[in-house]
Amino acid sequence: MARTPSNMLALGTIAPDFYLPDTNSSEWKSLNDVKGNHGTVVLFICNHCPFVLHVIEEIVRIANDYRVQGIGFVAVSSNDAIAYPDDAPDKMTEFAYQNKFSFPYLYDETQEMAKNYNAACTPDFYLFDAQNKLVYRGQLDDSRPQNGISISGSDLRNAIDSLLYKRSINPIQKPSIGCNIKWKNSL
Known part of the structure; x- marks a missing residue:
């Protein structure tokens, strides 16, 4: 199990736009x-990463808790699906259904979105404000598979x-840790 940290995109970065297929709705x-x-x-995120599987229920809970308060959610898989057919x-459609996603699950086949967001691992979290400025990036909480710390979502929830x-968000933020994004081989 690889332990890759987030790259920690600079706070204040404007969210890069994207236009990708949603495997949850076919739009x-x-x-x-x-x-x-x-x-x-x-x-x-991705379907097979043990770090994602460890926290997926809390991710769905957070999305359900905050969507009604005006926070949008979108999940993206950028893994090379040829090398990683899971x-x-x-399979993303099945994963979204099994985990009761109430938000889009986009497929980033070209991996352009991951590169534009400087994403490095799964799971990797980014919170943008209403003006699309990055205000938080990093971990869900301190829990990891087999570390004995309960899953709370505290870091993302606090942000x-x-x-x-309208409280200040602590600029000292811990990177997420997870499996590396499975990049396509470029020849």
Whole structure:
């Protein structure tokens, strides 16, 4: 199990736009389609990563808790689906259904979105404010597979609460740790 940290995109970065297929609805989605009135969480995940599987229930809970408060959510898989067939779009559809996703699950076949967001691992979390400025990036919480720490979502929840209630968000943020994104071989 690889332990790759987030690259920690600079705070204040404007969310790069995208236009990708949603495996959860068979529609194409842009940033504008998924953003919330008060902010947007963009998360890079995949179907097979043990770090994602460890926290997926909490991710879905957080999305359900905050969507009603004007926070948009979108998940993205950028893994090479040829080398990792468990991450193919049809498997993404199944994964979203099994985990009761209430948000889009986009397939980044070209990996351009992952590169534009400087994503490095799964899961990798980004919170943008209503003006699409990055205010938080990093971990969900301190829990990891087999480390004995309960899953709480505290880091992401605290950042979203701070955004919603107009409190300052601590700029000292811990990177997420997970499996590396499975990049395509470039020849």
